[in-house]
Amino acid sequence: MSINLPELPYGKDALAPFISANTLDFHYGKHHKTYVDNINKLIDSTDLAKKSLEEIIIIAAKDTSKAGIFNNAAQVWNHSFYWQCLKKAGGGAAKGAIAAKINSTWGSFDKFAEELKNAGITQFGSGWAWLVQDGNDLKITKTGNADTPLAHGQKPLLTIDIWEHAYYLDYQNRRADYLSAVIQNLINWDFVNANLT
Numbered sequence: 001m002s003i004n005l006p007e008l009p010y011g012k013d014a015l016a017p018f019i020s021a022n023t024l025d026f027h028y029g030k031h032h033k034t035y036v037d038n039i040n041k042l043i044d045s046t047d048l049a050k051k052s053l054e055e056i057i058i059i060a061a062k063d064t065s066k067a068g069i070f071n072n073a074a075q076v077w078n079h080s081f082y083w084q085c086l087k088k089a090g091g092g093a094a095k096g097a098i099a100a101k102i103n104s105t106w107g108s109f110d111k112f113a114e115e116l117k118n119a120g121i122t123q124f125g126s127g128w129a130w131l132v133q134d135g136n137d138l139k140i141t142k143t144g145n146a147d148t149p150l151a152h153g154q155k156p157l158l159t160i161d162i163w164e165h166a167y168y169l170d171y172q173n174r175r176a177d178y179l180s181a182v183i184q185n186l187i188n189w190d191f192v193n194a195n196l197t
C-alpha cells in the first residue's frame with residue numbers, strides 16, 4: 001500500500017482571492033506532493049509500508065528514531081485534512097451542531113474566531129492552528145512544524161496551515177490577515193460538522 005496524494009476537492013482558483021491559484025499550485029502541487037513522495041520512499045520495503053497513514057503517524061510519534069517518517073507522514077495527513085477544511089464561499093459564523101458547541105465553549109462565535117486567530121498568530125515559526133475534540137471538550141490548540149493532534153489523542157475538527165508557504169505569496173508577512181481571511185471566507189463548516197463524534 002502506498003500513500004496517495006488526494007485530489008484537491010476544488011479547482012486551483014476556487015479559493016481566490018483569499019488563497020490564490022498560484023499559492024495552491026505550489027502548496028498542493030509542490031509542498032504536499034513532496035511530503036507524499038518522501039513518506040513513500042521512507043516506508044518502502046519496511047514494516048510500515050503495510051500500515052495506514054494514521055497508524056504510521058501514531059507509531060512514528062512514539063519513536064524518536066523515526067522523526068523523518070513522523071514529519072512527512074504527519075504533513076501528508078495535515079495537508080489532506082486542511083484542503084477539506086476550506087471551500088469557496090465558506091467561513092463566517094459556524095453552522096450546524098458545531099455552532100452550538102462553539103457557543104457553549106467560548107460564549108460566542110466572535111470569541112472563538114478571535115482565539116483561533118490568536119493561536120495562529122502566536123505559534124512561533126511554522127505549524128498549524130486547530131479546533132480539536134479532546135474527550136467531550138472542544139479546544140483550540142496549535143502545533144509546531146509537522147506535529148498533529150492525532151499524536152496527542154485528540155480528534156482534529158478543523159485546521160489552518162500557518163507555515164509561511166501557506167500564505168507568503170498572497171500575504172507576505174501578514175499572517176494575521178491570512179488567518180482572518182480564512183476564518184471569515186473559507187472554512188467548510190459542513191466538513192467540520194462531519195468530523196464531530
Ligand code: MN
Nearest residue numbers: 031161163166
Ligand atoms: Mn502547508
